[in-house]
Amino acid sequence: MSNVAADAARMPTAMITGASRGLGAAIARALAPTHTLFLAGRPSPQLDAVADEFGATTWPVDFGDLDAIETAVEPIVELDVLIHNAGVAYPGRVAESSVDEWRATLQVNVLGVVALTLPLLPALRAAGGQVVFVNSGSGINASPGLAAYSASKFALRGFADSLRNDEPSLRVTSVHPGRIATEMQEDLVAYEGREYTASDYLSPETVAHVIADAVNAPRDAHIHEVIVRPR
Template sequence: MPTAMITGAGRGLGAALATALAPTHTLFLAGRPSAALDEVAGRLGATTWEIDFNDLESIPAAVEPIVELDVLVHNAGVAYPARVGESTVPEWQDTMSVNVVGPVALTLALLPALHAGGGQVVFINSGAGINASPGLASYSASKSALRSFADSLRNDEPGLRVTSVHPGRIATDMQQDLNAYEGRDYDPANYLSAETVARVTADAINAPADAHVHEVIVRPRA
């Protein structure tokens, strides 16, 4: 089976992505060691891969054993709900490190393996990567930057398929935190399910070889 590495697969959308791809791909679940990541890996027969976006220098050595990779899914991310005037420089630094610089570092380290597999890089972005969301200043900026990196990668590496996925709000822990910041009650029925976004993403990944899905935009019907 083709191989796929997924970051942030221990819970939420990442775990749903792993479940959606498990029937068609051999999975490498990347992230910091955790019981949650081990549980997903054990359930799906996947391999865990220690990757720490707060230790960028360790990434090339961590992925050196991977000589061929078919799919890289960038899902890990952080969000600090705050308007510009409420935000702090450390929040901006952490957001950019995890949401942008980390994916760049991992992509660069895996480029030879992706070239060998004629691979695909998938960026789980956000609607905020297209239109900035109020109260999510650093997050919106990071997702806009991530979208630009995906576009540059697509332009500069024509041998790869590069896909940006821009879902609307998803029923996850991050969404609960945002609702709390906004002073609203949280009702998961108002948002996309993680399983729905994972299925849409898996469809883009499993598109026929002659198809190159550049961008996917999916919004909740509610």
């Protein structure tokens, strides 16, 4: 960890979840010039490849094992930015959904977020840091065919608002993108029985740019919410 500590002294630090591909990897690319990156997630060759590309450090965080998260992040004593990007979606209307799908969705999209945020609060407070929640348009208006996902994103928005109220030394930002051209989107379009065309949706790089702008906003600016939609 000595190299991590040395790097952190030169640049602000940012932890990103779900950075092995898609939007998470794009966020890492957008912040790499300005931040020392900690990529949190289940160990995988894909996550290692992103870390190698940007000279980042990986942190073994598994939302399937919430009890182990506190120990995993214990070495972090100061953190400037925490970006909650990891998420899952199981397409299905209410009557089509199962309790297991609801449990798995809430485990990653809500409980995992809480389990990672709580032990990092002292490090975030020490830096006067920022927490960014990658939410969704489904966290404002429930999306047809995404019952469990929409409910989880409403809960995530509630947690973000509570964190903002309870931790006045932190900046807390919820980002609500429209549909993004990712693997998750391909699965949703397939469920809807439509043809997937990436150009119909926001690119991961566009959303990552918006997030980086919120992170790099002047210190006296507290951006509570960002809503971005495809043109």
